Amino acid sequence: MNSQELFARSQQVSPGGVHSPVRAFKSVGGTPIFFSSAEGAYLTSVEGKKYIDFCQSFGPNILGHRDPDVQKSVLEILDKAWSFGACEPYSLELAEWMKEQVPFLDKLRFVSSGTEAVMSALRVARAATGRDKILKFDGCYHGHVDSLLVKAGSGLAGEASSDSAGVSEQTAHQTLVTALDDEEAYLKTLNDHKDQIAAVILEPLPANFGLLAQRKEFIDFVVNEAKQRGILVIFDEVISGFRMAFGGMAELLDIKPDLVTYGKVIGGGFPVGCYGGREDLMNLVAPAGRVYQAGTLSANPVGMVAGLTTLKKMKEVQGHKFLKERTERMTSRLNEIFQAHQVPMQVSSQGSLFWIHPKSDKPIRRVDQIPTQHGENFKKFFSECLNEGVYLAPSGYEVGFLSLAHTDEIIDSALEKFSNAAKKVFG
């Protein structure tokens, strides 16, 4: 069966034919490709066509698909156990290893997704402060937690309204939304809701609505003003944690958030999330404290060993340094290609993340700075990349991911394909 036939069948059994919305290709058009296998930097479709993969499952595969060392550790654990629902040493090893890398990570709890990690961290923040409201930034994504599926409202300063059907206005009103890169708006929101805000949550490197790299002064300001008011600071490092550096953006920015959330790379391609931080806060979590949080498959041994093997290997080979260098080389070459073919887009990178965005003289730091015609240009480029055999995340607002499996040779080959695609569409 080909992708088209499989998608038709999928639409009969799943909403929109998918199990997570972006996979449906709605913003890039056409039928989503069905993949049957993956290895290193490559995906293979059910039709047998090979693609260089810059999506890498939206980040978890920092070593590439089915890294041989990770595969070995997974095969070994499969011979021992699949799930205990009881105490085991595997999560302890990963927890201790992570704690060693991150100076403010006093205690942590494993869960099964980034969403679950965020949801639990918010609960801890509310319990610790006795306050109800959470402040988030427009352009940051924190998973599909009800109270964070909100957009900036038009009423009171900062007050949010729901951005998804099924989220009650009451729940949405517990969240305040303010703009990135805007100290004044942030201060106004803080002052308008004195003594009501439990926590401010942010992606210290917003990477789920394009790549909206922030000024360090802005992040410092956000953190300092919150701390002065007894508001907890939650860094959502589900995408940046252990990817930008072992200590994530917190390390690069030299900031100690009160709580932090992780996911994606820490599971090495398996479903693992994590929240943690200050000891006094984490001791509020059951059974140590009064904040209930549990999970049948939490700290699943397969994810634990895959995660630990992934992180240890990154350390051993100094992966972050290589990834950053390779990504920078690729993006600067791609920018030359775009220029040569008069493509109205450019590419920016942070560490191993890159984003193809509309041409801009100034850095894009906020959602309202992304020109709206981007979708159309990206759509054409995306389709031609597919023809050439390069798979990008199927939306102009998603970032691209390099993995250690993207060797210089593979990147050169991808650049040639990008160049062909650019010439065809814009040349």
Ligand SMILES: *Cc1c(COP(=O)(O)O)cnc(C)c1O
């Ligand atoms: C991916 C992501 C999430 C959600 O994680 P899931 O595992 O998809 O639930 C939350 N926050 C950030 C910053 C993310 O990148």
